[in-house]
Amino acid sequence: MHSRFAGITRRAAVVATAVSATVSATVSAAVIATVIALVLPFVAHAADAAAVDAALAAAEARAVELRHQVHQNPELSNRETETAALVAEELTRLGYEVETGVAHTGVVGVLRGGGGPGPVVAVRADMDALPVTEATDLPFASTKRTEFLGQEVGVAHACGHDVHVAVGLGTAAVLAALRDQLPGTVKFLFQPAEEGSPPGERGGASLMIEEGALADPAPEAIFALHSMPAPAGQIGWISGANMAAVDQFEIELQGKQAHGAAPELSVDPIVTGAQVVLALQTIASRSVPPLDPVVVTVGIFRGGERFNIIPGAVHLEGTVRTYDPEVRETVIRRMREILDGLTAAAGATYDLQYTSNAPATINDAELSARMRPVLVRAMGEGNVVDARPLLAGEDFAFFANEIPGFYFRLGVVAPGTESGGLHTPNFRADDTAIPAGMRAMTHVVLDYLEGGE
């Protein structure tokens, strides 16, 4: 929070001085009241760093309390009903215009600032938990169990989305407290199903967009953060390529079953499957330029029932990670060519199901560059580090493909404690990450609304 507000304050002081010099004793009290009424809103603009700090401090305890509630009541993707109800209730209490049921359980909150015209900016926070049994020593650890894909499982916020909800609501509270000084409009998108919808269901960012989350009012930029097992309060800044496009494939290789001792009567899908697995590795090594990131991983190879039977079919499944859409197209094309060639040679057939999930998350270069000094000022030079792109994916990409996006990382591990990686039972985010995330997000939003300096 800096010079734009300070500039307005200085101008207001000049106006006030000029006014008092010309006001004569005969001017009516009504005129003075009018002048005060005109000048006061500008004086109120003195929402300097101290006002922001005060609002942050005032909102912290409630945000941490909300984090505990969300953490203790984790809900899987597209099932975030209690979380969504809590979010909607809190946003309503803070004076936001609230829309619920967006993309099943999503919640959208809009705050129109009272500080004059300005841009519309969005903040996204994801709400879903994972089918993971928590194994941390947190006093508010989840003990919840539910059903997932027909199995009873533990549920936990093993990806830190409880932190994201708390930081989102905390930031919403800070901005609501500063509302009278805020130019423009802030739109909070509390998103379901970041981890992917259950089979047969749609959801997440793309469905939110389809249902109008980026319209009326239409944000011109969007921010989000993600918890990382790094020192609490440390910000991982990154521009451009950030998180990869995540695709999934399933291959059914159909051969011909035979006695294991009569291979000449078979079309052996295990041999062809083995050739396919090896040949798929040549996509990364021989079909894509070495400096373009790409991963082709076969994670499942299933086939056969008995040592002396050549099975009739095998099943392969895997994932493809890319950044460049052209590289992705190359992977898909080469995958088909390899399957066509190898199955033709073997006399086998195949069926390929290729599903593109989230595209790559690319941070807008201009927006990222603008926010780096903002984060350094807010968090301190030593607390902002340059992050490297990951080959993990992020549903935020759908938003960032529509409007410029900046997605940064928030360290959540307290000194003297340990955390497992994201998506593991031991992932342990400390409460101190909440005020740190609120501070970072608040300053990023304020800078955007003020038009930058």
Ligand SMILES: [Zn+2]
């Ligand atoms: Zn995750």
Ligand SMILES: [Zn+2]
């Ligand atoms: Zn996540």
